[in-house]
Amino acid sequence: MKNISKEDYLSVIYKNSDDNKEIKANLIAEKLLISNAAVTDMLRKLSKEALIDYKPYKSIKLTESGENYAKNMVRRHRIWELFLHQVVGLPWDKVHDEAEKLEHSGSDELINRMEEMLNFPEFDPHGDPIPSKDGAIPKQRTTVSLSTLVENDSGVVIRVNDFNKSFLIYLAQIGIELNSIIEVKEKRSFDNSMLISVSQKEWNISETLAENVFVEKLKA
Amino acid sequence: MKNISKEDYLSVIYKNSDDNKEIKANLIAEKLLISNAAVTDMLRKLSKEALIDYKPYKSIKLTESGENYAKNMVRRHRIWELFLHQVVGLPWDKVHDEAEKLEHSGSDELINRMEEMLNFPEFDPHGDPIPSKDGAIPKQRTTVSLSTLVENDSGVVIRVNDFNKSFLIYLAQIGIELNSIIEVKEKRSFDNSMLISVSQKEWNISETLAENVFVEKLKA
DNA sequence: ACACAAACTTAAGCAGACTTAAATATAAAG
DNA sequence: CTTTATATTTAAGTCTGCTTAAGTTTGTGT
Structure with a gap:
């Protein structure tokens, strides 16, 4: 039952690897909020179990079995x-x-x-x-950030970034959910904020918010 | 996150205490499949946190906060x-x-x-x-063991003993669930086995099985 | 009341998952 | 190509929850 830790490491490696599917120890430590030393420790163990490819001082990559696990x-x-x-x-x-x-x-x-x-x-x-x-x-699915839409465009919400809890709470408040339909009513060029409508209601949202909501654009 | 172990001890103590709400270390070790030494160890910790009353060599009792926890x-x-x-x-x-x-x-x-x-x-x-x-x-609720019923009695299933997995599987097979209605068709005095009917079907069951199923008796 | 088995505790030790501090590699910049 | 900053590893130590083995206490039976 003590594979919890191992599982966390593998997930983090999987989710945070770059385009080459590689990751640095540093990033793992940051994500798991533990010391670098602890990471090195675990990397040696994971390597021994052939879940990752690991040579000291080199970047880390999941093996096939490690990737399956993750x-x-x-x-x-x-x-x-x-x-x-x-x-x-x-x-x-x-x-x-x-x-x-x-x-x-x-x-x-x-x-x-x-x-x-x-x-x-x-x-x-x-x-x-x-x-x-x-x-x-x-x-x-091919999605674009809500921030790329212009006046009178509309789109279906496909994905949102999970970057911040209060962001998610605010989305829920203004009624943006998976599959919500959003229409851009106005867009202000000076700060890229926009007025949108979601299920009959209108809201003014910042560029930051729009950047973190992804939609599938609907035909005009 | 490492209160798992503590939680297990407290549950076991709670669920296995006798009428005086006391329990022996031995029993805890048996239930958790660990050594007596490990139990002593943990008892000292639980005692330090005032979750149990514990004096070496004496039997164990939950404190009020321990009982709440459990x-x-x-x-x-x-x-x-x-x-x-x-x-x-x-x-x-x-x-x-x-x-x-x-x-x-x-x-x-x-x-x-x-x-x-x-x-x-x-x-x-x-x-x-x-x-x-x-x-x-x-x-x-006031329940009696199915084994105490006699011919032509019937009852609603209220509780079953969880003593053995294949027992539970067999119950499911013959259709005995919570709230099932069981009617005793025949009872054989030489071995106390009985023929019962559950949702239109009839089954022959042993005394052991009957002893572990508890019903609320229905008026004849 | 005494002996002895059963129940319980103590002692020493181990494995896992961490920590901090010090040592060493690597990479980036002059 | 050397210096320096950053990333990484090693070393030593901690804490938790276990283990086995050895030592105590308790209570039971005659």
Whole structure:
């Protein structure tokens, strides 16, 4: 039962690797809020178990089996998120932390059962893809940042950045959810703020907010 | 996050204390499958935190705060069980193990939300009472063992002993669930086996099985 | 009342996952 | 190509929850 730690490391490596699928020890330490020394320690262990390729002082890469392991953790996390949101009705900004705690427990059977209940979803409440049982990853839909839309454009919300909790809370407040339809009413060139309408209501949003909401553009 | 162990000890103490609310270290070790030395160790820690009354070589008793803690764990466990059974549709014999893993995670908020979804249930799938948020414990309904019924008696299933997994699987197979109605068709005095009917079907069951199923007797 | 088995505690030690501090590699800049 | 800053590793130590082995206490049976 003490693989929790290992699981966290693998998830972090998976989620934060660059385009070459490599990552630096430093980043892992930052994300997990632990010392670099602890990271080195664990890297040696993961390497011994052939879950990562690791040579001292070089950057780190998951092996195939390490990647499978990590993908499964991501899968578990995202299915929990979606389940908590959809079935239990937990608000958007709470599901991440809750899922973080639950993802290490629960049998694969339970995960599969929840996936089935959710009708084999492809994306979680943040719009991130959910790896399937066999490790396949749904292709990201082609999305653009809300900030790229201009007056009279509209789009469906596909994904939002999970970068900040109060951001998520605010989104919920103004009624922006997965699949919400957003229409740009006005756009101000001097600060790129915009007036949008979401489910009959209008709101003024900053460029920062718009940059972190991703939509699929609708035909005019 | 390392209160898992503490939580397990407190639950075991709570669930296995005798009528005087006392328990011996030995029993704890047996239930948790660990050495007596480990138990002594932890008892000293729990005692230091005033969760138990403990003097070396004497039997152990929860303090009030220890009991509250333990009750909350039992509550969490049983709500998970019921949720997994009722909402997720996990079979009877699987919920216990699954809940054991999940009970340590998940916020109180999540537990409360699930409780609400379940409409503030008083008993879990095994028929055991679920402590409420404020620690109140629903009174056991007056039940008798199925083995005490005689020919032509019938009863509603209220609780079953969780003593053995294959027992639970067999119950599910022959269709005995919470709230099933069981009618005793025949009873054989030489071995106390009985022929019962459950939802239109008839089954022959041993005395051992009958002893571990508890029903509320129905008027003839 | 005494002996002895069973129950319990103490002691020493180990593994996992950390920490801080010091040492060493690597990379970037002059 | 040397200096310096940054990233990484090593070393030594801590804390938790266990283990085995050895030593105590308790209570039971005759």
